[in-house]
Amino acid sequence: MNLAEHLDGVHVAVCAGAGGVGMTPTAAALAAGVAQRGRRVLVLTIDPARRLAGALGLPQTDDDEHEVDLAAHGMDGPGSLHAAMLDARRTFDALVREQAPSPEAAGRILRNPIYGQLAGAVAGSHEYMAMERLYEVWAGGRFDLIVLDTPPSRHALDFLEAPGRITRFVDGKALRLLVRPGMRAGRLGLRVLPGSGMALGAVERLTGTELLTDVSEFLAGFDGMYEGFRRRADEVARLLASAETTFLLVTVPQPEPMTEADFFWRALRERDLPFGGVVVNKVHPSYVGGARSRVRGRARRALAAAGVPADVADRAAENLLHFQSLADRDRANIERLQARVGADALIEVPLLDHDVHDLEGLSAVAGHLLSAT
């Protein structure tokens, strides 16, 4: 497929995948490549490796948008590249301040211990905040393309469902049934009744009154903000499902990440979300053809003919056999995924001799990603 042309037609590219597949370098390389083609691009990253953050000119201390000096690396063009690091807590804080009816109300929420847990390193909050920040930047209209590097998710569904889950928690459709005036006064006792009374009693038995009081105060703090949160979640969902957006799945050609990619692809289809393709990183190139049983002998003889000492030739021949078996394994895994998602939906990036940690490296990856096929 031609990923460059595909990206020219969208304003949001969401990169998603399991951990350890090179999602952040892929997102950064895509952004740099599209910027070189003349668009104003922002890459929103999560936890970039320190050297990659350095290459993008990102300090570790803030989540502002910083312009990357492409010209200094001989990558200048008509476009521009900005980068920003996502910080879930800051984004959540900003959202609360924006939605709260008064600074005092915002302060009450920000100081609540339950809020501290919710906004911290809790499953789902990072995903929610990534979406929130994406929407905020998109609505600002300062960029032609936003490339979003998402938190690695073991289960693709978690990533797609976390925003809804968090919103349900604070929007309190369920909790408003439970948290009623008077509840804060103290114990309600256990009511063996179907429905909310029983649920609340059970929750109280589980958590103790004190935790429940914190939760109810937290939710009371959100009272009046539920609508804003829900509206925002709906808007984000609409943006993600629109023709402005594309989802790119990032993987490596090992069985588990490939299974994850297939799983995510199905999840996108079930939700009618726009699928742009699968980027397969770290593909071992095929070195030699022919019967594997002969590879070692052939290489040994050819190296000897080229004047390589016998012991070095032995080691190089053994290594060739090893690397060729990795290439064969990768090919089989890629063909299996191609059979599922379509042969032209896969974009392969070969394994590089070194990890990508500078703009030149990103530019090389961008070449693989965006070259027309």
Added chain:
Amino acid sequence: MLATMSLSARRLVIVSGKGGVGKSTVSAALGMAAAGRGLRALLIEVASQERMSLLFDQGGPIGYHETPVYPGLDAFSIDPEKALEEYLVSQLKVRAMVERLVSNRAFGHITAAAPGLRELVTLAKIRQLVDRGRHDIVVVDAPATGHGLGFLKVPRNFIRVTHTGPVHARAVWVAGLLEDAERTAVVIVTTPEELPVTETLEAIADVDGQGVPLAGVIANAVFEPLFEPGDGEALAAVPAGGDAGAAAAAARTRIARTADEAEQLARVRRCLGVLPFLFEPRLDTAAVAGLGERLARL
């Protein structure tokens, strides 16, 4: 002297690390190594990942119960929903009520979003399986949090935001085992790449002095030494193309990556062991057993 106490002397070994570094493989290898020493070992996976069923060719899920997977080794897959249900039964006593409760949508919404609740009931189930005493050692393949050892900090977080009540008591009970360096050891798995090593170092810094009994780091998927110094030069003159060119190109890749790996491994502190990169197309039980032998002296 706790730092030098062997892993197999602990009751609970928790294997943590970034996604994609081979945590499940290393957990299985540790379990097999313990079984190989004659210990009765239990391998626990969490969040219904069901990776062990593949590694041990089970032909079906492990499930929420002990399943023998190898001589001396059982596996157990903790589904947080089931662990929560069990906890509710223990608290509320009346099973019929629990069943009505878990089918209540409002309750489902609260527990789905309640921060850390799934992790806490999972950890409580782990403690229950340790305390039951049917196994000498329990190895846990912890979830990839992406954020250091967040999973292990959940009980502390609950203790911080609650001061009394059943959840508080539960969190204290769980932390009592997790933070006991005589019974528990935490191992972080990394690959010799920049990002996993950096996250490992950050995780170590994050938990240092926080009560988490960190035993050390296992480096996984490290290229074994093959080429010798000078081999690169001997291959440099080989022209591109053909079988010789292919062998020289593959050698250059391995030499370059080996050098990068050495640089990254040098950054790892408290390294307990190094496991080799395996070229086998598929990781089977025999391959994992081979890794276990490398960890036998831990």
